[in-house]
Every structure is written in structure tokens, then in C-alpha cells.
Amino acid sequence: KQEVTQIPAALSVPEGENLVLNCSFTDSAIYNLQWFRQDPGKGLTSLLLIQSSQREQTSGRLNASLDKSSGRSTLYIAASQPGDSATYLCAVGRGSTLGRLYFGRGTQLTVWP
Amino acid sequence: DAGVIQSPRHEVTEMGQEVTLRCKPISGHDYLFWYRQTMMRGLELLIYFNNNVPIDDSGMPEDRFSAKMPNASFSTLKIQPSEPRDSAVYFCASSFGGYSPLHFGNGTRLTVT
Numbered sequence: 001k002q003e004v005t006q007i008p009a010a011l012s013v014p015e016g017e018n019l020v021l022n023c024s025f026t027d028s029a030i031y032n033l034q035w036f037r038q039d040p041g042k043g044l045t046s047l048l049l050i051q052s053s054q055r056e057q058t059s060g061r062l063n064a065s066l067d068k069s070s071g072r073s074t075l076y077i078a079a080s081q082p083g084d085s086a087t088y089l090c091a092v093g094r095g096s097t098l099g100r101l102y103f104g105r106g107t108q109l110t111v112w113p
Numbered sequence: 114d115a116g117v118i119q120s121p122r123h124e125v126t127e128m129g130q131e132v133t134l135r136c137k138p139i140s141g142h143d144y145l146f147w148y149r150q151t152m153m154r155g156l157e158l159l160i161y162f163n164n165n166v167p168i169d170d171s172g173m174p175e176d177r178f179s180a181k182m183p184n185a186s187f188s189t190l191k192i193q194p195s196e197p198r199d200s201a202v203y204f205c206a207s208s209f210g211g212y213s214p215l216h217f218g219n220g221t222r223l224t225v226t
Contacts (some may be wrong), residue, residue, distance in 0.1 A: 034214070043117070043204055043217030089156070097211040099146045100169070103156035 002027045004092050006104035013111055019077040021107045023090030028068045031093035034101065035064050035075050038087045047088075048075070049098070080111045115139075117218035119205050125224045131193040134221045136205030137186055144211050147180055147190050148204040150220070156204075162188065163211065195225045 003026040013019060023033075032051050036044040048057045048064040050073070056065040063076040077084060087108045091101035118137040126132055138145050146161040160170040165182045173180070177196070182188040192199055202222050206215040 041219070043206070043219050044215070045217070046214035049214060091156075094158075097144065097161070097163075097168075098213065099144055099161055099206060099208055099211070099215050100158060101156075105155045 002030075002092055002094070002102040004090060004102050004104035006088075006090055006107050008107060009105065010108040011110070013080060013109075015080060015082060015111055015113050017080050017111075019080055019109070021075040021077070021088055021090075021109070023073040023075070023104055025071045025073075025092045025102075028071050030068065031096055032098065033064075033066050033073050033093065034091045034098070035062075035073075036089045036091060038089060038106065044089065052093075077109075080109075082111050082113050084111050085109055117205055117207055117216050119203075119218035119221050121221060122219065123222045123224075125226065126195055127226055128196055129194045130225075131191065132195045132199075132223060132225075134190040134203050134205075134223070136188045136190070136218060138188070138205070138207030139209075139216055140186065142207035142209045142216070143185070144208045145182060145188050146206045146208075146215065147188070148206065149201045150204060151201040159190070192223075195223075197225045199223060200225050 005024045007022045035047045050066045061078040066073045087106040089106040090104040094100040120135045147159040150156045159172045160180045162182045180190045202220045204220045206217045
């Protein structure tokens with residue numbers, strides 16, 4: 001079974017810092033990798049999707065990279081803001097259907113003013 | 114668009130009782146997923162449907178769990194009888210075509226005493 005690990009489990013930084021969140025997975029035969037954001041008491045919001053043939057995706061201040069051979073992905077957040085405070089989850093695709101996912105436990109991010 | 118709607122938001126019940134969780138997907142979405150989130154195991158896929166038909170129920174923990182999708186706008190997840198270890202947040206998510214990002218509901222927090 002695919003195991004997805006996220007490090008660190010929690011991160012607290014001052015506003016303006018550039019951040020790197022890490023995700024690793026045990027089976028490199030993945031279909032895709034996705035990053036989600038979860039706010040307290042809410043569902044998940046999809047941030048970035050990287051197909052297995054791609055190396056990275058960017059959306060605004062977010063950049064996600066994928067290295068299948070080493071079983072790693074990173075989420076880079078530039079110029080962090082207090083509104084970025086949330087839990088960030090990495091998920092690995094189990095098949096071509098995007099909703100079939102193995103999730104990591106997440107990194108809880110706090111950005112203080 | 115109202116998004117994915119789940120009800121109830123919170124459910125507290127006693128062990129042995131039947132519990133029914135409800136989900137209304139986004140109109141036009143043809144894939145529906147049920148996930149469970151616990152501190153111990155994180156987010157796990159329970160079952161998913163395509164065009165109201167269950168495709169993969171391998172994540173359903175045991176026979177006490179059942180899910181139905183009688184039409185394109187409604188799905189239920191039923192637990193009978195409920196046990197304290199079923200306490201978790203249950204999420205419903207939908208997508209269009211299986212290749213678009215998931216849209217999650219806000220979840221149902223179930224507590225079984």
C-alpha cells in the first residue's frame with residue numbers, strides 16, 4: 001500500500017517568509033500528485049495538480065514540484081501571508097480517476113503578522 | 114453554485130444506533146467520493162461512484178458501512194450499528210469527468226459514544 005509522509009507536521013513562521021513543505025511517497029508508480037489546503041472545520045480545497053509526466057506546476061505564489069524517481073514532492077510558498085495559515089495536504093493518485101487518492105497527514109502552517 | 118452540501122454538520126449518537134450521512138454533489142458532476150478523516154489514520158477513501166454506480170468500495174471498513182446513490186443529486190453513507198471507533202469526520206467530494214479536481218463538502222463530524 002502506498003504510504004505518504006509529510007514533513008514537518010507543523011510550521012510557524014513570520015509573515016513574508018518563503019516556505020517549503022515536503023511530501024514523500026513509497027511507491028513511485030503514481031498517476032498524479034495533488035496538494036490541498038484544509039481550513040479548520042472546512043473541507044479541502046485543491047491547490048495544484050501534477051500529472052505523473054510533469055515536473056512542476058505553479059499557481060500564483062505556489063509552486064509544486066514532483067520527482068517520481070526519488071518519491072518526493074515539495075510545495076513552495078513565496079512571501080507567506082497570515083491568510084496562508086491552514087493545513088496543507090499532499091495526496092498521491094491511485095489511478096487515472098483524480099479522486100482516488102492516498103493522503104498524507106498534512107503540515108499545519110501558521111503565519112503570524 | 115452552492116458547492117457540495119453535506120448534512121448534518123455534526124452527529125452525536127450512541128453505540129449501536131444507525132447513522133445516515135447525506136451528500137448533495139455539485140450539479141453536473143458525475144463522480145462522487147466518500148472519505149473519512151481521523152487523527153489515527155488521516156484521510157481515507159471509502160467508496161466512489163460514477164454516474165450513480167459504485168465503482169470501488171474496497172475502502173469500506175466492514176459490512177456495517179453501506180453507501181448508495183439513488184440519483185445524480187444525492188448520496189447516503191449509512192453505518193449500522195455504529196461503534197465508538199467510527200467517530201471521525203466524513204467528507205463527500207464530487208468532480209466532473211473523473212479528471213478534474215475534487216470539490217469537497219465541509220464534512221460531517223460523527224461522534225459515537
